[in-house]
Amino acid sequence: MIIVDAHTHMPGQAFSMIDGLGPQSFLEMMDANGVDKAWVFTLDGLYFDPAPHNDRLRAFCSADSARLIPFCTVHPRYPNAIEELRRCVIELGMKGVKLHPWAQCFSPVEICVDELGEEMESLGVPVEFHDGTPPYSAPLQIAHFAMRHPRLKVILGHAGLHDLWKEAIFAAERCPNIYLIPSGMPPHGLRQALQRVSVERFLFGTDAGFGDSYWQPFQLEKIRSLCLSAGEESLILGGNAERILAEK
Amino acid sequence: MSIVVDCHCHVGVGHEYRQTADELLREMDRYQVDRAVICPVDRCIAVDNKAGNDFVLDTARAHPDRFYAFATANPWYGERAVVELQRALGEGARGIKLHPALQGFLLCDELVYPLVELAEELDVPMFFHTGTPAFSQPMQLAELALRFPGVNFIMGHMGSTDFWLDAIPAAQQSRNIYLDTSWSLPDKVTRAVAAVGADRVLFGTDSPLSTLRLEMGCRRATELADDVRDAVMGGNVLTLLGESR
Numbered sequence: 001m002i003i004v005d006a007h008t009h010m011p012g013q014a015f016s017m018i019d020g021l022g023p024q025s026f027l028e029m030m031d032a033n034g035v036d037k038a039w040v041f042t043l044d045g046l047y048f049d050p051a052p053h054n055d056r057l058r059a060f061c062s063a064d065s066a067r068l069i070p071f072c073t074v075h076p077r078y079p080n081a082i083e084e085l086r087r088c089v090i091e092l093g094m095k096g097v098k099l100h101p102w103a104q105c106f107s108p109v110e111i112c113v114d115e116l117g118e119e120m121e122s123l124g125v126p127v128e129f130h131d132g133t134p135p136y137s138a139p140l141q142i143a144h145f146a147m148r149h150p151r152l153k154v155i156l157g158h159a160g161l162h163d164l165w166k167e168a169i170f171a172a173e174r175c176p177n178i179y180l181i182p183s184g185m186p187p188h189g190l191r192q193a194l195q196r197v198s199v200e201r202f203l204f205g206t207d208a209g210f211g212d213s214y215w216q217p218f219q220l221e222k223i224r225s226l227c228l229s230a231g232e233e234s235l236i237l238g239g240n241a242e243r244i245l246a247e248k
Numbered sequence: 249m250s251i252v253v254d255c256h257c258h259v260g261v262g263h264e265y266r267q268t269a270d271e272l273l274r275e276m277d278r279y280q281v282d283r284a285v286i287c288p289v290d291r292c293i294a295v296d297n298k299a300g301n302d303f304v305l306d307t308a309r310a311h312p313d314r315f316y317a318f319a320t321a322n323p324w325y326g327e328r329a330v331v332e333l334q335r336a337l338g339e340g341a342r343g344i345k346l347h348p349a350l351q352g353f354l355l356c357d358e359l360v361y362p363l364v365e366l367a368e369e370l371d372v373p374m375f376f377h378t379g380t381p382a383f384s385q386p387m388q389l390a391e392l393a394l395r396f397p398g399v400n401f402i403m404g405h406m407g408s409t410d411f412w413l414d415a416i417p418a419a420q421q422s423r424n425i426y427l428d429t430s431w432s433l434p435d436k437v438t439r440a441v442a443a444v445g446a447d448r449v450l451f452g453t454d455s456p457l458s459t460l461r462l463e464m465g466c467r468r469a470t471e472l473a474d475d476v477r478d479a480v481m482g483g484n485v486l487t488l489l490g491e492s493r
Contacts, residue, residue, distance in 0.1 A: 133410050134381055161409045162431065163349075163380045166264075184409055186457045188265050212435040214469050218462065225461055 001234045004241035005030070005038045005216060007128065007157050007181050007205025010060045012044035012053075023063030026209060030067070033216040036238065037067050039128070041098040043210060045073050051084055058092045069245070071096040071128065076106050076113045085116065089123050095245055097127040098157075101136040108136070108145040117149040126153035126244055131168065132161025132184050139164055143171035146178050153177055153244055157205060158184030165189035172197045179244070181205035183219055191226065199228075202236045203244075253482035254284040254460075256375065256404060256428050256452030260303045262289030267456040269307045273314060279460040285452075285485070287318045287345040287375070294350045297321045297329070301336040308340065316489060318345040318375060323359045324352065330362050337366075342489050343373045348388075349380040355388035356395075364392065368399045373488045375402040375428070379411050386411050386418035393422035400488055402426045402450060406440065416443045426488065429480070430454040430463060434470040437480070446476040450485045 011021040021029075030038060040061055045053025054072045061068035072088035074081040074097070088094040097120055101108055108129070120127055131137045139160050146154040154177055160168030161184030168185070169192065172178045179201045182190045194202070204223060206215040223236055254276070259267050266289065276284060286307060287293070292300020301319040308317040319336030321329035323346070333344060344367055348355040355376060367374045378384050386407040393401045401424055407415035408431035415436075419425040420443060427440050430452040440449050453463040472480060486492070 162405075163410065187459050187462065188457055212433040214433045214435070214466065217469070218433060218466060221462060221465055225459065 001230075002036045002238040002242060003034060003220075004204065004238040005035050005206050005208060006155070006203040006241045007041075007183060007207055008038045009041050009043040009207065009209040010057050011209050012042065014044045014047040021209065023060050023068065026060075027064055027067065029208065029213065029216070033220065035216060037069060037241075038208070039069050039071055039096065039205075039241070040209070041071050041128070042073055046098075046100045046103045050074050050078075051080075051087075054084070054088050054092065054094070058088075058094065069096075070094045071098045073098045073100070073104075074116065075104050076110075076116050077104075081116055082119050085119055086123070089125055094125075096125045098130075099127060100130040101141075102130060102133050106136065108141045113145060114148060117145060117152060121149055121151045126155060126179075128155040128157050128181075130158065131156040132158040132164050134164075139168040139171035140174075143175050143178060146171075146175040150177055153179060155179040155181060155203065155244075157181050159193065160184060160189075162186060165193070169193050169196055172201060179203055179240070182222075183207060187222060187225065190222070194226070194228075199232045199235055200240055200243075203241045204237045250478045251283070251482040251486070252281045252451065253485045254281050254453050254455070255402065255450040255485040256430055257284045257286050257455045258289050258457070259286045259307055260289040260292060260300060262291045264290055265456050269311065269315070272455060273311070275455065275460045276314070279464045281453075281460060281464070282482070283314050283316065284455075285316045285318055285343065285375075288320050290347075290350060293320050293345070293347045294322065294352075297325070297332055301332065301341065305336060305339050305341060316342040318343040320345045320347070321363065322351045323357075323363055327362075330366055333363060333366055337370055337372060341372075343367075343375060345375045345377075347377040348383040349377060352383070354383050355385065356391040360392070364396050364399055368396060371490075373400040373402055373426075375404055377404040378415075379405045379407045379409055379431075381410055386414040389425060390418040390421040393425050397422070397424055400424050400426060402428055402488075404428050404452075405431045405454065406436065408432060412436065416440060419444045419448065426450050426484070428452040429467070430458055433466055437467075437470050438472065441472065441476060441480065446472075446479050447484055447487075449480045450488075451481045
């Protein structure tokens with residue numbers, strides 16, 4: 001079984017509570033937890049000019065490009081957002097996009113993100129959203145965006161967190177192109193979600209690199225404590241993430 | 249480790265979740281939790297207060313060495329809420345649990361003052377759910393706690409998830425705020441202990457919304473000195489309840 005952590009952050013200055021975690025330490029953390037690959041996002045680039053942080057992320061992931069898979073970010077309000085997206089995907093070979101409406105000060109329902117959505121659809125890259133926090137990152141706001149871009153694979157990075165996990169289920173039921181990372185779902189919410197949404201639409205993700213070093217063991221334990229069949233567990237822990245990137 | 253007391257569980261049949269006393273006891277035995285505070289479930293917190301209070305009181309009476317009942321009442325019921333809490337506390341409840349997001353009131357609204365005054369009069373702690381915008385925020389709890397310095401308040405979940413950043417600054421504003429560790433990874437708990445003191449952090453699980461397996465895993469991974477661990481894992485909540493260790 002391949003384990004893919006589909007939600008990690010390259011440690012940075014903004015918000016970060018981990019100091020000095022370089023790529024080798026990051027890989028050692030993955031080794032310690034039995035994680036084979038990670039989708040890695042910038043942290044600082046969500047708060048500051050994304051371009052230099054996309055470059056730093058690309059360099060960070062080059063330490064082991066088979067295991068560290070970079071996702072770029074762009075600020076939808078920046079005039080060069082499309083250009084930066086194309087640079088990251090085409091020139092730097094980044095595999096997806098991370099957007100954080102709450103930190104980047106836009107709502108998913110605004111038309112300013114539509115051109116970006118269309119370009120991501122054309123490039124065939126998935127987009128992972130921070131979600132679960134009002135006022136700009138509620139799951140059904142992101143579902144509105146997903147409905148406007150039906151060819152785009154839209155991943156909810158927290159599946160609603162503690163307060164909106166049920167809204168995330170409604171969003172996934174409404175939009176077949178929405179995928180869930182239940183990193184913020186309580187266990188009882190996750191069990192309910194698995195009864196209502198196909199197991200092929202769940203990914204494993206932790207936010208590792210952003211804060212506590214216990215994130216990966218905690219989220220692994222949450223999935224494993226569901227006692228799913230080996231096939232289902234394998235899909236959630238890595239199979240689905242691998243398939244999403246393969247289905248470009 | 250000395251006695252382990254979970255400051256935050258639910259029993260009963262709710263809308264989103266359900267848990268029997270036997271199920272909780274099995275989990276407690278499995279994960280070496282000696283005692284637990286039990287609160288009503290979501291439906292009973294929102295509207296059927298008396299039914300929920302009776303259930304936790306009956307459960308605690310059936311297992312007096314394992315459970316402490318916390319009662320609830322929706323403050324929108326006004327005087328009837330006060331009467332219901334007087335009844336439940338008179339029948340053995342040891343504290344009050346309120347959930348402003350479920351019960352539909354601003355955490356620090358004057359609406360809740362009569363219930364807080366009752367807690368002060370009867371010297372019982374008040375547990376508030378926090379972390380849910382817009383009505384259940386840590387800073388709102390600090391505002392209430394500053395206004396009622398004679399009442400001990402427990403900040404449920406330490407603001408998780410949306411207001412995790414606010415939990416410690418809020419608790420530092422008012423000495424009568426205690427922090428519940430449920431939903432908190434190790435780093436958050438060690439920071440809380442360092443920031444507000446080992447005597448103001450309480451082990452909790454929020455079972456069955458979270459699980460004892462996950463929460464005890466987090467606490468085992470939390471690096472604390474032995475005396476601090478003993479206080480956090482049980483000693484502090486026993487002190488709040490006026491129980492001997």
